[in-house]
Amino acid sequence: MKVDFDPARSSVLCTELQLLRLSTAGSVRPFASGSVMIDFAPASVPLDRRLQTAAVLKWVFCFLALAPCCIVLFIYLLFTRFWLVCVLYATWWFVDWDTPSRGGRKSPFLCRLPLWNYMRDYFPIQLVKTAELDPRHNYILGFHPHGVLVTGAFANFCTQATGFGQLFPGLKSYLLMLPLWFRAPFFRDYIMCAGLIPSDKDSASYLLRREGGGNAVVIVVGGALEALDAHPGAHTLLLANKKGFIKLAMEHGASLVPVYSFGENEVFDQVPNPHGTWLRWIQEHLQSIMGISLPLFHARGVFQYSFGLVPYRKPIATVVGKPIRVKKNQKPSAEELDAVHQLYMDELAQLFEEHKGKYGISEDTHLIFQ
Numbered sequence: 001m002k003v004d005f006d007p008a009r010s011s012v013l014c015t016e017l018q019l020l021r022l023s024t025a026g027s028v029r030p031f032a033s034g035s036v037m038i039d040f041a042p043a044s045v046p047l048d049r050r051l052q053t054a055a056v057l058k059w060v061f062c063f064l065a066l067a068p069c070c071i072v073l074f075i076y077l078l079f080t081r082f083w084l085v086c087v088l089y090a091t092w093w094f095v096d097w098d099t100p101s102r103g104g105r106k107s108p109f110l111c112r113l114p115l116w117n118y119m120r121d122y123f124p125i126q127l128v129k130t131a132e133l134d135p136r137h138n139y140i141l142g143f144h145p146h147g148v149l150v151t152g153a154f155a156n157f158c159t160q161a162t163g164f165g166q167l168f169p170g171l172k173s174y175l176l177m178l179p180l181w182f183r184a185p186f187f188r189d190y191i192m193c194a195g196l197i198p199s200d201k202d203s204a205s206y207l208l209r210r211e212g213g214g215n216a217v218v219i220v221v222g223g224a225l226e227a228l229d230a231h232p233g234a235h236t237l238l239l240a241n242k243k244g245f246i247k248l249a250m251e252h253g254a255s256l257v258p259v260y261s262f263g264e265n266e267v268f269d270q271v272p273n274p275h276g277t278w279l280r281w282i283q284e285h286l287q288s289i290m291g292i293s294l295p296l297f298h299a300r301g302v303f304q305y306s307f308g309l310v311p312y313r314k315p316i317a318t319v320v321g322k323p324i325r326v327k328k329n330q331k332p333s334a335e336e337l338d339a340v341h342q343l344y345m346d347e348l349a350q351l352f353e354e355h356k357g358k359y360g361i362s363e364d365t366h367l368i369f370q
Contacts, residue, residue: 039304041305048121055119055122056310058115060310060311066190089185090185100182101200103206104192111158119155124315125318126317127162127163127164130321133168133216136170136212138215140204140217143219143220144258144348145229145235145260145265147230149311151264157216158196172215173195174207175195175197175218178199178224204219221237222237222238228287231272232266232269240345247337250326250330253326255326256324256340257322260355261316261319262317263316263317267299269298269299283295317359319355
């Protein structure tokens with residue numbers, strides 16, 4: 001059989017192959033393992049992006065594994081020649097037991113580390129101011145939504161990477177965290193330096209009753225249970241029956257400030273867990289027992305983009321709304337509490353509606369309060 005050879009077509013094919021090689025050099029290289037495609041990260045990545053990934057990896061490790069590691073280290077040292085370290089620390093721990101509930105020990109040095117700038121630029125994360133907050137008053141900032149790892153809350157209110165101190169001069173922010181984590185040796189001291197305090201009434205009240213103002217207590221209102229609804233595209237908030245923070249504000253006369261973090265639910269994927277499924281039933285029961293939720297989340301890895309626990313590079317914009325002045329009332333009636341709670345939900349919904357278009361959310365998408 002005779003085969004015709006066309007020199008012109010051959011030349012075109014060779015040129016296309018050369019262009020293909022050039023275009024794929026240093027780009028994502030898919031690798032098939034069985035039926036799974038793995039998209040590897042390019043080899044030629046700028047140093048800044050490598051440092052951004054390292055900063056976020058460090059933060060994810062601290063959030064998920066540092067506390068258990070500190071507990072294991074403490075127990076291990078007890079059975080080594082360094083047992084005296086544990087004895088001395090235990091003595092210090094006893095003396096310092098009440099510090100977390102008395103404002104903690106926030107360290108400006110830790111909050112201003114360049115490390116947090118790399119974390120900010122990874123997503124990136126920005127803090128948006130819509131109104132002035134008078135530093136002569138105390139505030140409760142209601143943060144929504146929880147997301148999987150409350151990324152925006154930590155970056156904006158536990159570090160100075162997004163400029164909280166410049167946007168709101170005279171205010172000092174404190175983020176509430178489950179009291180459980182303040183019982184982990186060594187770890188408690190680290191999180192206190194970042195401005196974290198236990199999420200109980202006594203800890204928040206200590207700051208809110210300070211004379212002279214200047215304290216911003218940040219409460220992730222939906223709590224750990226809301227993390228189970230942190231799916232991309234979801235805007236479901238556990239707020240309809242959350243009135244404890246409203247009562248706290250009324251008892252101390254602290255202004256309420258709604259905060260919505262656009263993009264918070266986009267940085268991780270989560271295994272589908274709709275209400276009524278066995279997975280959701282298990283997650284909710286474990287949360288009621290342990291106090292922490294266990295969302296089955298995933299995103300990308302360090303050297304590939306297909307799977308892992310490193311969040312996606314998706315922007316987060318945390319918008320701080322205008323303050324709601326609350327009259328001091330140490331014993332509010334149920335009707336008074338409901339009125340302020342409804343006002344807060346209305347202001348939060350308005351904040352969402354005013355800004356959603358800027359962050360790629362469609363006009364027919366609205367907040368869902370549960």
